[in-house]
Amino acid sequence: MALLETSHLTYSYADGSSGVNNINIKINKSKKVAFVGHNGSGKSTLFLLLNGTFKPENGNIYYKGEKINYDSKTLRNLRKEIGIVFQNSDDQIFSPSVYEDVAFGPANLGFSKEKTETLVKGALEYVGLTNVKDKAPHHLSGGQKKRVAIAGIISMEPEVIILDEPLSNLDPMGADEIMDLLNEINQAGKTILISTHDVDLAYRWADYVYILSKGNIIGEGTPQDVFNQPELLKKAHLRQPVTLETYHELKRRGLAVGGEAPSSVLELVGTLKPPELMWVDVTPGTKVGDTINLGIMYGEFAENSPYEAVNGEIVYINNDGRAIVEMKRHEIKAGGIVIYDVEDYESSYVHQLIKNAEIDIVGAMGKKSKMLAETDGIYLTITSSVIDKSILTALCGKRCLILTNGGMVEHAKNRIKNYAETSGIDLNVSILKKNSEIMRENLGDTKLNVIT
Numbered sequence: 001m002a003l004l005e006t007s008h009l010t011y012s013y014a015d016g017s018s019g020v021n022n023i024n025i026k027i028n029k030s031k032k033v034a035f036v037g038h039n040g041s042g043k044s045t046l047f048l049l050l051n052g053t054f055k056p057e058n059g060n061i062y063y064k065g066e067k068i069n070y071d072s073k074t075l076r077n078l079r080k081e082i083g084i085v086f087q088n089s090d091d092q093i094f095s096p097s098v099y100e101d102v103a104f105g106p107a108n109l110g111f112s113k114e115k116t117e118t119l120v121k122g123a124l125e126y127v128g129l130t131n132v133k134d135k136a137p138h139h140l141s142g143g144q145k146k147r148v149a150i151a152g153i154i155s156m157e158p159e160v161i162i163l164d165e166p167l168s169n170l171d172p173m174g175a176d177e178i179m180d181l182l183n184e185i186n187q188a189g190k191t192i193l194i195s196t197h198d199v200d201l202a203y204r205w206a207d208y209v210y211i212l213s214k215g216n217i218i219g220e221g222t223p224q225d226v227f228n229q230p231e232l233l234k235k236a237h238l239r240q241p242v243t244l245e246t247y248h249e250l251k252r253r254g255l256a257v258g259g260e261a262p263s264s265v266l267e268l269v270g271t272l273k274p275p276e277l278m279w280v281d282v283t284p285g286t287k288v289g290d291t292i293n294l295g296i297m298y299g300e301f302a303e304n305s306p307y308e309a310v311n312g313e314i315v316y317i318n319n320d321g322r323a324i325v326e327m328k329r330h331e332i333k334a335g336g337i338v339i340y341d342v343e344d345y346e347s348s349y350v351h352q353l354i355k356n357a358e359i360d361i362v363g364a365m366g367k368k369s370k371m372l373a374e375t376d377g378i379y380l381t382i383t384s385s386v387i388d389k390s391i392l393t394a395l396c397g398k399r400c401l402i403l404t405n406g407g408m409v410e411h412a413k414n415r416i417k418n419y420a421e422t423s424g425i426d427l428n429v430s431i432l433k434k435n436s437e438i439m440r441e442n443l444g445d446t447k448l449n450v451i452t
């Protein structure tokens with residue numbers, strides 16, 4: 001059974017203009033769903049219908065199989081279960097302090113003072129705003145305001161969170177933070193719906209996409225499905241995501257292998273035809289038949305790079321010391337990825353780890369680990385698309401550390417293992433937890449655990 005479903009949903013505004021027309025959607029639990037369409041295509045109208053703010057002129061909404069009747073009790077429950085974050089934070093935030101704003105929802109639901117307090121504290125910590133809880137919301141940055149609005153919704157513990165154009169008016173850093181937060185909330189099992197006209201965002205983020213035009217749904221499916229239909233995109237006045245466009249161009253030039261369309265930069269890189277033979281400068285004394293390690297240095301394969309990426313066999317050497325090398329793709333020497341569960345955060349250990357394990361770059365996933373890194377003076381190279389970027393870095397022979405917690409630990413491990421299995425590249429991934437043998441062995445008395 002779908003979690004949220006509509007049948008023939010239709011709505012017109014008082015002045016007679018049509019909002020949405022005959023909308024049939026099925027949203028499954030814990031999915032990330034994007035509604036994509038140009039301005040005026042009906043995204044906001046649909047969202048206001050979905051949480052019961054508007055009453056349809058025609059058609060029905062079903063939540064957990066139950067038809068929504070527009071009596072006050074059902075509506076109250078629906079709005080608790082389906083929280084909506086408006087496009088413009090200023091439409092949502094009106095209390096004199098961040099704390100009071102976040103407390104508005106739960107207090108309004110009739111929760112006790114104690115329960116409200118617990119929920120608000122939890123929500124503020126979750127979105128990383130505990131330190132500004134007494135500030136006036138209008139003094140915050142756009143990204144922070146958006147997080148206040150999200151915290152206000154989270155504090156009501158909804159099952160579904162709807163965000164209307166969550167990234168509009170945010171700078172790239174703020175936008176990354178919001179998407180990272182949404183992924184974290186989704187990892188915890190919540191269903192997330194966003195609207196956007198950003199095809200690149202929908203393509204890389206969503207599990208399922210609906211394309212809207214003039215109040216109608218004119219296409220739906222997985223992002224790869226939907227965005228590979230040029231006619232559909234044209235009809236919706238949308239363009240192809242850059243990843244896909246690049247892939248098709250590379251394929252046209254014979255540089256990419258066929259197969260499934262890549263859904264991310266990581267997958268796009270995976271479609272490139274690897275070079276089989278390559279000219280490389282080799283050190284004097286190298287002979288035909290020797291195996292050399294090549295790493296990537298300033299974008300070129302070179303010997304003596306600090307980062308080993310691939311092995312090759314010398315098949316020919318010129319008088320001037322340039323050699324033709326046969327690349328042995330099955331001998332790619334990837335670096336490694338260490339996932340550190342910050343539930344066990346120990347400052348001295350992490351600093352030792354970065355030093356002793358020769359960690360080249362550190363990434364953090366989720367608000368908690370980002371805050372910890374910030375307070376502890378750990379420089380974060382990666383703060384968005386952390387898993388993919390770590391794999392890309394490891395493929396160049398470097399070592400990455402990912403700081404994260406909760407369900408994201410397993411999620412990251414599985415994604416990396418899955419990549420290693422499907423690509424056949426030996427990519428090392430380990431999880432560090434408290435009280436481990438390996439940790440004690442490597443780093444003296446500190447007690448953390450490595451699980452692979």
Ligand SMILES: Nc1ncnc2c1ncn2[C@@H]1O[C@H](COP(=O)(O)OP(=O)(O)O)[C@@H](O)[C@H]1O
Nearest residue numbers: 013017018019038039040041042043044045046
């Ligand atoms: N308050 C309103 N009064 C009259 N028409 C409206 C109002 N809000 C939206 N519409 C109309 O409804 C249609 C869908 O708009 P909307 O849901 O806001 O689209 P989107 O969010 O995709 O930009 C548009 O034709 C728009 O002009």
Ligand SMILES: [Mg+2]
Nearest residue numbers: 043044045164
């Ligand atoms: Mg809108």
